Amino acid sequence: xxxxxxxxxxxxxxxxxxxxxxxxxxxxxxxxxxxxxxxxxxxxxxxxxxxxxxxxxxxxxxxxxxxxxxxxxxxxxxxxxxxxxxxxxxxxxxxxxxxxxxxxxxxxxxxxxxxxxxxxxxxxxxxxxxxxxxxxxxxxxxxxxxxxxxxxxxxxxxxxxxxxxxxxxxxxxxxxxxxxxxxxxxxxxxxxxxxxxxxxxxxxxxxxxxxxxxxxxxxxxxxxxxxxxxxxxxxxxxxxxxxxxxxxxxxxxxxxxxxxxxxxxxxxxxxxxxxxxxxxxxxxxxxxxxxxx
Amino acid sequence: xxxxxxxxxxxxxxxxxxxxxxxxxxxxxxxxxxxxxxxxxxxxxxxxxxxxxxxxxxxxxxxxxxxxxxxxxxxxxxxxxxxxxxxxxxxxxxxxxxxxxxxxxxxxxxxxxxxxxxxxxxxxxxxxxxxxxxxxxxxxxxxxxxxxxxxxxxxxxxxxxxxxxxxxxxxxxxxxxxxxxxxxxxxxxxxxxxxxxxxxxxxxxxxxxxxxxxxxxxxxxxxxxxxxxxxxxxxxxxxxxxxxxxxxxxxxxxxxxxxxxxxxxxxxxxxxxxxx
Numbered sequence: 383x384x385x386x387x388x389x390x391x392x393x394x395x396x397x398x399x400x401x402x403x404x405x406x407x408x409x410x411x412x413x414x415x416x417x418x419x420x421x422x423x424x425x426x427x428x429x430x431x432x433x434x435x436x437x438x439x440x441x442x443x444x445x446x447x448x449x450x451x452x453x454x455x456x457x458x459x460x461x462x463x464x465x466x467x468x469x470x471x472x473x474x475x476x477x478x479x480x481x482x483x484x485x486x487x488x489x490x491x492x493x494x495x496x497x498x499x500x501x502x503x504x505x506x507x508x509x510x511x512x513x514x515x516x517x518x519x520x521x522x523x524x525x526x527x528x529x530x531x532x533x534x535x536x537x538x539x540x541x542x543x544x545x546x547x548x549x550x551x552x553x554x555x556x557x558x559x560x561x562x563x564x565x566x567x568x569x570x571x572x573x574x575x576x577x578x579x580x581x582x583x584x585x586x587x588x589x590x591x592x593x594x595x596x597x598x599x600x601x602x603x604x605x606x607x608x609x610x611x612x613x614x615x616x617x618x619x620x621x622x623x624x625x626x627x628x629x630x631x632x633x634x635x636x637x638x639x640x641x642x643x644x645x646x647x648x649x650x651x652x653x654x655x656x657x658x659x660x661x662x663x664x665x666x667x668x669x670x671x672x673x674x675x
Numbered sequence: 676x677x678x679x680x681x682x683x684x685x686x687x688x689x690x691x692x693x694x695x696x697x698x699x700x701x702x703x704x705x706x707x708x709x710x711x712x713x714x715x716x717x718x719x720x721x722x723x724x725x726x727x728x729x730x731x732x733x734x735x736x737x738x739x740x741x742x743x744x745x746x747x748x749x750x751x752x753x754x755x756x757x758x759x760x761x762x763x764x765x766x767x768x769x770x771x772x773x774x775x776x777x778x779x780x781x782x783x784x785x786x787x788x789x790x791x792x793x794x795x796x797x798x799x800x801x802x803x804x805x806x807x808x809x810x811x812x813x814x815x816x817x818x819x820x821x822x823x824x825x826x827x828x829x830x831x832x833x834x835x836x837x838x839x840x841x842x843x844x845x846x847x848x849x850x851x852x853x854x855x856x857x858x859x860x861x862x863x864x865x866x867x868x869x870x871x872x873x874x875x876x877x878x879x880x881x882x883x884x885x886x887x888x889x890x891x892x893x894x895x896x897x898x899x900x901x902x903x904x905x906x907x908x909x910x911x912x913x914x915x916x917x918x919x920x921x922x923x924x925x926x927x928x929x930x931x932x933x934x935x936x937x938x939x940x941x942x943x944x945x946x947x948x949x950x951x
Contacts, residue, residue: 386853393768396768610792
């Protein structure tokens with residue numbers, strides 16, 4: 383029987399397609415990109431080895447540094463927002479709505495599955511100005527303020543992008559964190575209530591520490607997603623005005639495919655990958671220290 | 676008294692939340708019925724004067740949205756099929772079957788989950804160019820399969836852990852080969868897990884812009900996301916009604932999948948709990 387469970391032919395037959403495709407079209411390209419980051423050129427001109435020049439260029443390229451800053455700023459702000467809003471919603475589901483929360487959960491989750499491009503075009507119109515003024519400016523006019531051209535300014539575009547992403551994803555983080563909150567034993571909460579802890583004190587002293595692990599997973603999850611932001615910022619304002627809201631992902635795309643600098647594009651991709659790695663490990667390590675203290 | 680007050684706060688809070696989530700979507704759908712004139716002359720929250728489907732007809736016929744839709748489907752369906760088939764098969768071999776090194780191979784798959792797509796674009800572009808696949812939809816399909824494989828494999832291996840291995844051992848006693856067991860036992864048993872993963876991967880493939888944009892070399896190969904990005908450039912000035920209709924069309928299939936499969940999964944969960 384053991385022999386049948388270890389049948390070599392079946393193992394090879396069922397594993398080979400996934401293993402081969404993954405190795406040849408994912409891992410080999412990753413190593414290839416890593417190698418390319420030390421070269422200059424493209425398919426037409428051929429490639430020349432330049433050593434670490436691309437990485438040195440990266441640190442001196444104002445556009446690259448700007449893209450790095452946009453990515454970092456976006457990640458930190460959106461991650462903080464997602465976790466705070468998601469957690470507030472999850473608390474609402476568990477402690478206020480209780481069993482009646484299924485419908486609200488489903489409705490609030492829906493924007494998560496919408497295409498970023500569709501959401502970005504929607505928000506672009508929602509915040510628009512001029513002949514086709516969107517509701518946001520209409521409301522501001524009603525309250526006596528003049529219209530604002532949101533997408534003409536880098537910082538306002540950034541703000542719209544953050545609001546847009548929070549609108550899209552808060553329902554997802556709410557459900558993720560809700561799953562963690564539901565796992566807290568009812569007895570723990572009951573005994574805390576009997577001891578006189580209620581409302582905010584119950585949340586800050588009992589619930590928050592108990593949901594620390596799932597909060598940590600959300601932070602890691604969110605960093606990993608927001609560091610890769612691409613569609614939203616591209617569709618909202620084309621990374622602009624100018625390149626003020628161009629993240630690393632979009633800068634890599636433009637370097638490689640619009641300016642045909644395959645080597646430099648790969649360097650940007652390597653920096654992005656390192657960033658994802660550092661953030662994930664960093665968040666993980668900090669949390670470990672917290673536990674031991 | 677405090678009870679009344681707290682339930683008022685509750686109702687107001689929930690209404691506010693639902694309004695924030697729903698209003699932009701409602702506004703989009705209403706906008707898809709407005710004429711260009713209404714966009715320019717009426718306030719943004721006004722209702723459309725009629726619910727004519729003219730904007731939808733314009734979007735589908737004059738702006739290639741129908742072609743984009745078909746392209747998106749032609750890419751998404753085969754990608755999903757092969758990604759799931761290969762991923763489930765690999766998960767089965769890595770969890771149910773017994774052999775040396777399966778733990779290492781599982782970790783090997785896991786390593787690929789975090790890598791951003793940008794890290795494989797240039798080599799893949801070069802590869803597709805060399806083998807002459809550019810100007811077809813194949814680069815998209817192949818890349819989506821590869822991008823989805825690590826997560827599918829990893830999740831399926833985790834789900835297979837929940838099935839007692841005795842089930843497969845009993846089947847082999849009856850003379851069923853492990854290869855056949857995969858199709859007659861594993862796939863039917865994993866139905867709900869497969870639907871869940873299929874749903875997650877459907878949204879990530881259908882909504883993708885990065886890969887579609889990189890490998891779409893011709894206008895007539897554009898998927899919905901790529902096509903919508905340059906939608907406004909087709910006219911001298913932006914036609915808002917057709918644009919809103921096109922965005923709504925883009926969302927329809929996502930909404931249908933969400934509503935339909937949400938029910939499916941709930942039903943599956945209920946059925947499981949009765950049996951348990």
